[in-house]
Amino acid sequence: MPNPLDELAARIAALEVALPELSRASRLSHSSIDDGALTVTAAGRLRAIIGQQPDGTTAITAVNGPVPPVPTAPTATPTLGGVRVTWDGTFAVGAPSPLDLARVEVHASTTSGFVPSPATLVTTIDTPQGGIVTVPTSVPVWVTLAARTTSGKASGPSAAVTSGPAPVVAQQVLAGIVGELQLAASAVTAAKIAAAAIDGRAIADAAVTATKIGQAAVTAGKIAQDAVTTGTVAVDAITAREIAAGSITAAELAAGSVTTAALTAGAVTAGQLAAGAVTTEKLAAGAVAAGKLAADSVTAGTIAAGTVTGREIKAQAITADKIAVNSITATQLAAGAVTATALSAGAIDGMEITGTTVQTARTGARVKISPAPALFGNRPTVLMYAGLGNETEPGGLILNTLGSLVIKPPKFGSGTPSSLTIGSASDQNDISLRTPRMSVLLSELFDGVSINVASVDGSRSQSYDFGDRELSVGEWQDLVFADGVRNFGWRPVQYRRMPDGTCVLRGLAIIPGGFPNGGLIGTIADAACRPSVIEVFRADNESTARANIFVNPDGRIQIKNATGALGGWISFGHTRWFTD
Template identity: 40%
Template sequence: MATNSLPLELNALKRRLEQVQKGQRYAHGGSVENAAITVNDATGSVRTIVGLQGDGTVGVQAVNGPPPPQPSAPIVASVLGGVSVGWDGLFAGGAVIPMDWQRIEVHASIVAVYDPIPATLQSTIETAQGATVVIPCDTPVYVRLVARSASGTASPASVTVGPFGPTPVVADDILDGIVTTLKLADEAVTAAKVAVGAIGADQLGLGIGNLAPDPSFEGPLTAAKIVGRPEFTLVTPGNNSATALHIDCNTGFTTWLNIEVARYDVLPGERHFLAFDYKTSGTFNGGAKLLFRYEDAAGAVTGYGVVDGPTIGGAYERATGQVQAPPNTVAAFLLVEASSVSVGTVWFDNIEVRTLIAGGMVAAGTITATEIAALTINAGNIAADAIVAAKIAANAVTTGKLDALAVTAAKIAANAITVGKIDAGAVDATALSATAITGKTITGGLITGTEIQTAASGERVTINEAGANKVLVYNSSGVAIGELSDLGLLLKGTNGALLYLDPDSTYPNLRFTNDDQSNEAVINVVETTAGAADLGMNSGQFSGNGFTDLKWRTFLGSDFWVAERLRDSANSTVIGGRIHLQATTAQIGFLDTTNVDPDTLLNILSGLAQLSGGRLQITAPASSSSALFIDGATGHTGNLARASINGTDKFKVDKDGNTTASGAVMAANIRASRTSVPAPGTGGGTSTATVTFSVAMSNTPRVTLTPDTTIDPATVTIRAYVDNVTTAGFTIRCYRSTNSLTNINWIAISDPA
C-alpha cells in the first residue's frame, strides 16, 4: 500500500492541528491536570519545575541552579556575650547578586581553618541589603559567610575573619545584683575582694563543691526521673540558667508532690548545707521544700532535714538552711517537694548540697574545742573584749589561770561560796557569827536521810514524812491537801474534792472527784496506735437503762471525734444520743446496742445528708415561711421530692413540678372514687347506689359521673345520673339496657370553705 495516500495525509494534518490548538490553550489560560511543566536550560538540564512536585506538593521549585558568587568578607566586632557579624550586601570581585539568590549563612568556629558545615552554622541573613547578627560565644571565633541560591546550591565560602571574642565586662556594664553564685568561676573571689566581716560561720567552706548531681535540671538525669509524672515539667528559662523544674499542683485535693534527686551515704550527726531557688504562683497554698529523708540500714526513716521556701508569689528567691543526720542514719535521700498542696504552681532551680564539718561549710556553733588544734588560737588572734563570760565554759578557768590575788571580795557573788568549796576545818567558830545557822539560809551541801518540814503542825510543807518519799502540803487545819510522789500529783480542795495527775498509769490521766470522792471525772491520753496521742474526756458514772455504770465520753482520736453515752465497764454498750465526726463524714443520731430496734442516724457527707432507721417529723411554729422548703440550683435535673416503699415509687415531684402519685390524691374540697351500681333486673332498667363521703364536705359539691365500661354503646345503652347531692354524699341513678351491674367513676368538687 502506498504511504502517501490522501487519507493518511489528512489524518496526519488533523493530529498536528490538534497539537497547535492545545498549545494555544496553555498560552491563553489552560490548565495542567495532576502534572508538572519543566523548564530546561540550553543544555537540556531541568532548571525549574512548575506544578506537581515529586513529594506530592504543588508549587514552583528551582533546581540544579549554578552556585552564587562568593560573598564579601564578614564585618566582625566584639560585643558583650559574643561577637556581631555583618554582611554589606556585596560579593567578591564586584559580582552582581543573582536573581535566584536566597540567603547568606553565617558560620563560626574556634579553629582558624575549617569548611562550613551544618555544625558551624550559627545564623542567617535573609535580606539582600545586608544585615548584622550576634553570635553568642565565650571564646574567640573565626567567621565565614556562604551564599545560597533558591535551589540550595552553596557559593564558595568567603574569606575567614578572626579571631574575635566577647567584649570584657567592666563594672559599668553590670547591673546591681546581677552576678549570682552560679556566675562566679572557681577561685574567682580572692581575699582582696572580701569585705571585713562579710564571712561568718555559715560562709566558711572546707573545699567540697556542690554535691547535687543536676543542680539546674538541665541534664538527662532529671528528664528521666519525671517520665510518667505529668505534673512535673522542665521549662525555660530558669533563674539565670537554661532550665527550671516546674510542678503543677492543681490537683483539687491536698497532696505531696516530690521527686528523688540523689542518694548519699552519711553518718549519724553529719551536717549538710542545703539551698535552692524557687518561686510560686500567687494561688499556691503549700510549701516549697528541699529536704533530706534520712534512713537506717533497714530502710526505715530516721527523720527529715528540711529547708522551706516561705514566700508565696513574686520573683525567684533563694532559701538556705543546715540539716543534721539523726542517730542510726546511714543514707540521705535528696528530695525536691511541693508539700501539702492542692492549688497553684511552683518552680525550682539551682539546688545546692554541701557537706559541713566533714567538708564543705561550717555550721554556726559546730566548731568546738575538739575541732581546734592545740595552740592554734593565741592571744594575738583574739580581739579586745571578744571573750565574755557567756563564752567561757563551766570550770574552764582554773586556779592556774588566775593571777595572784586576782580574786578579791568584790569579785565574789553573794552565796557563791558553798560548803563544797571550803576546806575541811577552814570555817571554825570564829568564822561564824552568832545565830548564823538558826533561822538563816544554808546554801549548797548535801542533806541525807532526814525529814524536812516548814513547821511542826498546822499549815506546813513536809518532805519525806515518815520515810514515805513524798512532798505533802497541809492546810491550816493540819489536813494534807497536796501530794507530790512517784505516783504523780494530788491536790485536795477545801470541800474534799481531789484533783489527781497520774502520768505513770497505762493511760496517763487527770482525775477530778466529787466532794466525798465517791465519783470522778477523768481526762486520759490513749495510744491506740503507735505514736498516737488520743484524748478521752469521761464524766462521772450514773445509773440508767438498767445499768449503774453509765457515763458520757468525748473522745478525740486519730482523725475522728466522738461524743456518746456508754458503760464504763463495757465501752461497746452504747445507749443514747451520739455524735461521730470524721474527715469525710459527720454522723448524729440515736444508738442503742442493747436491742434490735433500728438506730436512727443522720449521716452527712459532701453534698449529701442521709437519715436512716427513723422518721422525720417537722413541727413548725406559726410563721409566714415554708415549713419544708426545697430549692434546687440552676441546672438541677433530678426530682425535687420522691417517696417510695421498698424501692417502689409512691409519690414524686420532678424538676418541672410535675407530680406523680401511685394512689389517690386527696384534697379537702375533692372526693373521687368508683362505685358499683347493681344490675337493674331482667330486660334492663334503672337501678341506684348511694355514695356517702368518708368526711363530709364544707359546701355542696358538683358531681361528675362516668360509666367504667368497654361495651359497645351500639349494643348496650348505659346512662348515669346524679341525684340528692349534699355535703354528705349523693345518689347515682343508672339506666342499663341489659341485666348487669355497672361501675361508675365519680368525682365531687366543692368550692373551698
C-alpha cells in the first residue's frame, strides 16, 4: 500500500515544477466577461468601466478623469453673416493635448467677461489638431474656448477675443446671385433700391402692374423708345392732361401730320413746342414776327450763322444789358469799331481803368485786382490765387480801414491762415503777426523795441521791452557747489542770463546720501543772475521723496520741504527765473 506522505510529497514536487509556467502564461487569453464589467480604479476612485455599461450598452467609458488644460486663445475675424473663429490646437503654457479630449467648445456672447454656459455654447471643434468654425451673428460678439474630456470634465475658459460680422457690400455679392428665390416677399422696398438700379434686364415680363407703380412714378425719361403701344394704353387713357409739355417732338409725329388745318388758332405756344422742334423748314416765310417772339426767346444758339444782319436789328436794340459778360472780344470788334463815342465818360482816364476788376487769368494761379471785394470787407484788395485743388479762399494784399496793409496767404481746406499787418494811420511802424492761436506785436518805443506775445483768446500775454540795450545772451557759468554736491553725467550744472532778462539753470547733480532738509546745494556767483525775490521750483530727483529748490536773492540754492530721505541725482532742467 503506498505511503500517503510519499504521494503528498510527489504532488508538491509536481506543483513546484508547473508553477513557473503558469505565472508566465496569459491568465485571460481565452477569458470573457459575461453580463458584467471590469472597473479600473486609481487612489480609490473609479476611473473607467470596461464592458457592460449602466445603460445596457457595451463600451470602454472613462469616468472621473482629470480636468483638461485650458486651450489657447482663438482668433476671430469678420466674415459674411458672422465671425470666423480659428483654433490652432494648442493649450496654454505649452500643455500637451489630453488623450481623453472629446472636443473643444466654442462659446460666444455680446457681453464682455461672460462665463461660458450651455446658453453660450455655439459649436464645437472635434479634433485636437484645431479647426475653423463660424459663429453666426449680426452684431459684434466675444468668443472663448473650453476643452471637454470624454469623462465630461471641462477646462476653464480661454482668453476671450472679439469681432463682428463683415458688412454685405456690392463687391462681395456675385453678379446675378440674388434672384427671385433669394428675396423674401416684400423684401425690396424703395429705400433698398439704388437710383437707376432697375433697368429693362432686371424686370421680368409683365412684372410691373398698376398696383406696383407709384403715383406719377413713370415720366417721359423712364419710358423706352416705342415701349408704349396700342395694347399697353387703356382706351381714352391719353388726354391733354396726360401729355406733358414738350413730350410730343418731331420723332413722335408722323411726317406731315401737323398741318395748318390740324392746328387751332393759338394752339402752338411755348409749352407745346419741344426744344429744337421749330427748324427753318417748319417756318413759313414771314411767319416769325416781333409779336410772336417771347422776351429773350431768341438766343445765340437758336440763330443760324449769318442770319442776323443789320436789316434784322432794330436801331438802338443792342444795349449794354443785352451783352453777356466777356462775350465781346477783340475778334468780335471790327477795326475802328470802338470810338470815343462808344465809351462812357470817365471809363478810361489816362492810364487808369475805373469801376471794374482786372485779373491775369479766369482760373488757376492768377492775380486779381478788385476795388472792393466782399470777401475782405469791401476794401481795396489785390487777390492772389494759388490755383490748387484744395484752395477755399484766395490770399491777398488788403488795405484795411485803419490804413494798415494786411498780407494773407491763401486758405486751404477748413484751416485758418496766418496774417501779417504792417503799419496803420496812427502808427506806421507797428508790425503785427497773427496765427490761429497767438498774436505777436512789434512796436517802436522812444528808447527801443517792445514785443507783445498773446494768445488769441486773451487768456495769456507777455511783453518784452528791450530799450536801447543789446539783445545779447550771457555765457554759461558753473554753479559753485557746497556740502559734497557734484556734477553728474554729461550735462554740468550751469546758469546764464537770457535776452529777455530771465536766468536759466540747467544740468544734473549728485547730492550725497542723508543730505539734510534745507541743505545748501551751491551758490550763483554772478550777482546779475540772482533773482530779486526768492524763487521756488519743484525738485526732480532720484529719491521718491518730494522736495523744492529755493533760489535766494543772495545766490544760495537750497533744497527744502523734503517728504523723505534725500540722495542721488537731482535735475535742474525746468528752472528759470526773472532777475528784475
